[in-house]
Amino acid sequence: MSAVIELEKLTKTYGSRRGLVDLDLTVGPGEVFGYLGPNGAGKSTTIRLLLDLIRPTSGRALLFGQDPRRQAVSLHRRVGYLAGDFVVNRRQRVGECLRFLARLRGGVPQARITELAERLDLDLAARIRALSKGNRQKVGLVQAFMHRPDLLILDEPTSGLDPLVQQTFLDLVREASANGQTVFMSSHVMTEVEAVADRVGIIRAGRLVALDTVAQLRASTVHDVQVTFAEAVDRAGLAALPGVSGLTVDGSTARFQLAGSPDDLIRLLARQHVAALRATTPDLEQTFLTYYRADSADQERTRV
Numbered sequence: 001m002s003a004v005i006e007l008e009k010l011t012k013t014y015g016s017r018r019g020l021v022d023l024d025l026t027v028g029p030g031e032v033f034g035y036l037g038p039n040g041a042g043k044s045t046t047i048r049l050l051l052d053l054i055r056p057t058s059g060r061a062l063l064f065g066q067d068p069r070r071q072a073v074s075l076h077r078r079v080g081y082l083a084g085d086f087v088v089n090r091r092q093r094v095g096e097c098l099r100f101l102a103r104l105r106g107g108v109p110q111a112r113i114t115e116l117a118e119r120l121d122l123d124l125a126a127r128i129r130a131l132s133k134g135n136r137q138k139v140g141l142v143q144a145f146m147h148r149p150d151l152l153i154l155d156e157p158t159s160g161l162d163p164l165v166q167q168t169f170l171d172l173v174r175e176a177s178a179n180g181q182t183v184f185m186s187s188h189v190m191t192e193v194e195a196v197a198d199r200v201g202i203i204r205a206g207r208l209v210a211l212d213t214v215a216q217l218r219a220s221t222v223h224d225v226q227v228t229f230a231e232a233v234d235r236a237g238l239a240a241l242p243g244v245s246g247l248t249v250d251g252s253t254a255r256f257q258l259a260g261s262p263d264d265l266i267r268l269l270a271r272q273h274v275a276a277l278r279a280t281t282p283d284l285e286q287t288f289l290t291y292y293r294a295d296s297a298d299q300e301r302t303r304v
């Protein structure tokens with residue numbers, strides 16, 4: 001099946017500032033793609049380019065194999081978009097606003113709007129101007145999901161949501177994916193991305209610095225391992241294992257870092273008597289921070 005999102009050397013400069021540099025990326029049908037990066041990394045720039053809200057300096061973006069500039073009207077029907085700075089008419093009531101947006105999307109059953117509002121604990125009768133930031137964000141989520149678009153493009157979708165509503169949002173993403181819809185979501189919250197994404201791209205200073213499956217990113221993270229043996233420690237054997245570094249031995253306990261697969265370690269331990277074993281399970285947050293440990297000079301290099 002052809003790609004839903006296809007970016008080729010996509011580049012955007014804002015005057016002398018670099019927003020995005022040579023981004024090559026393909027997202028397939030039904031995939032949940034997490035787009036991670038710190039403030040100012042280029043996430044919103046990428047999303048605005050995808051939707052033709054801004055034009056690339058060079059390179060190109062295709063959605064469903066089509067040019068978002070030339071086929072804007074037909075493409076926008078297939079896309080649910082939640083902007084990072086989602087704004088609507090503040091004088092309207094929530095239900096009124098959503099019905100208006102539903103008509104623009106070619107019609108959505110009222111039951112679908114009500115179901116989403118109930119799940120997100122959003123009052124359809126409330127005036128938008130009276131809503132808190134989190135509740136306004138819920139309006140943004142309902143309008144993005146309600147017409148079951150083929151592609152959901154969500155810019156920081158959980159911003160301002162409380163943890164319970166965040167969980168409901170993750171359920172909506174899982175359901176969309178199970179329904180064959182593609183989700184491209186930006187975030188700086190690794191745990192939420194880890195919970196739903198198939199693949200993750202990490203962007204820093206306008207450049208994609210990592211692109212992998214969640215499972216693979218986790219596997220490439222360094223584990224902290226501590227093994228207590230019921231016999232003398234085979235120091236040389238441990239030190240010789242691929243990926244082992246920082247080995248220290250204290251009595252019958254060995255401590256070290258292990259990069260990559262633990263397979264060789266497990267084989268070695270299987271030949272010995274192990275009294276206790278502890279290995280920290282790396283989460284994406286640790287991986288993420290490894291990629292983020294950029295010094296401030298790195299930020300400066302965003303200038304052309």
Ligand SMILES: Nc1ncnc2c1ncn2[C@@H]1O[C@H](COP(=O)(O)OP(=O)(O)OP(=O)(O)O)[C@@H](O)[C@H]1O
Pocket residue numbers: 014017018019037038039040041042043044045046084188302
């Ligand atoms: N309209 C603009 N004019 C000038 N520079 C801009 C403009 N929009 C974005 N930039 C710059 O482009 C870079 C990327 O910004 P972008 O908004 O895409 O980041 P982001 O990853 O979405 O950040 P955040 O998490 O803060 O929303 C930043 O250096 C930003 O200052």
